[in-house]
Amino acid sequence: MPAAIHTAGLTRTFRAQNRTVEAVRGIDLTVEQGEILGFLGPNGAGKTTTLRMLTTLLAPTSGTATVAGHDLIADPRGVRKRIGYVAQTGGVDPAVSVREELTTQARLYRLTKAQAARRTEELAHDLDLAGLLERPCRALSGGQRRRLDIAMALTHEPSVLFLDEPTTGLDPGSRADLWQLVRRLREQRGMTVFLTTHYLDEADALADRLVVVDEGRVAAQGTSAQLKKEYGGSVRASLQDAFIALTGREARRETERAPVAV
Ligand SMILES: Nc1ncnc2c1ncn2[C@@H]1O[C@H](COP(=O)(O)OP(=O)(O)OP(=O)(O)O)[C@@H](O)[C@H]1O
Ligand SMILES: [Mg+2]
Secondary structure: OOOOEEEEEEEEEEEEOOEEEEEEEEEEEEEOOOOEEEEEOOOOOOHHHHHHHHOOOOOOOEEEEEEOOEEOOOOHHHHHHHEEEEOOOOOOOOOOEHHHHHHHHHHHOOOOHHHHHHHHHHHHHHOOOHHHOOOEHHHOOHHHHHHHHHHHHOOOOOOEEEEEOOOOOOOHHHHHHHHHHHHHHHHHHOOEEEEEOOOHHHHHHHOOEEEEEEOOEEEEEEOHHHHHHHHHOOOOOOHHHHHHHHHOOOOOOOOOOOOEOO
C-alpha cells in the first residue's frame, strides 16, 4: 500500500523586510494510510507552514511530496480532491446558517442541489450538528464551530484529513468528543489524519505516531512510548519531559523565530 503522505526535503523560506525566514528547512516524513499522525513542535516550529504546503496552499521553496498518491507540485488538483483541511483559524461566515455553510461547501465541490442537501444532512448527523442547522454560525460555541469546520472539510469524502490545532480552546468534554470523532473517521473510513496540537496528552492519547519539529526540522519521530524512552529517560517519563529534552522548551511557550540576515 503506498504511503498517504511522503515528503523529501520539503523547504519553505519567506522573505520578510529584506530578510529570509527559514520556516521549514527540509522535512522528510512518511505517513501510512489510515495512520493518525501527531505533528508537534513549539510555536513557530514550522507546523502550519508544512500543513499549508501539503494542502497546496503554499508552494514549497524546494523539496517534493506526494499526498494521497498525487504529486504536490505536478498535480495539485489531484491532491486537493483527496484531502480535507481545517485551518488553525477556522473559516466560517458568522452571518450565515450552518445549513447554508455546509450546502455552499458541497456546491463548491460541484454536487447538485439535491446531492448537496443530502450531504448536508449526512454531515450534520455524523458531526452531531443536526439540531444546529438553522443557527447562524456566530451563535455556535467554540466546540460546535470546530465540528462545523471539520464537517466542511469532509464534504468531498477526502482520504487524508489535515487538522491544525483542532482542539485549541475547547473544554475537556469537547476535546474528548473530537478525539472520538477522529478515531471514528479512521476506523469507519480508513482516513489518514495529520494533526498538530500543543496538548501533549492529546498527542499521547490519539496519535499512532508522533513527529516533533523544531526550528523547521524534524527533531524526532516515533511512537509516544519510543519518544518517552529515548528522550524522557524512561517509558514512565511524560511526553512533556521528552518534548522539553528535545526542544528545550515547554509545548506552549510563545516564541518567534528570529529572521536570519541574508
Ligand atoms: N507569510 C509569512 N511571512 C514571513 N514569515 C512567516 C510567514 N508565515 C510563517 N512565517 C514564520 O515562519 C515560522 C514558522 O511559522 P508556522 O506558522 O509554520 O509555525 P507553527 O509551528 O505553526 O507555530 P504555532 O504553534 O505558533 O502555530 C515562524 O517564525 C513564522 O513567523
Ligand atoms: Mg501553527
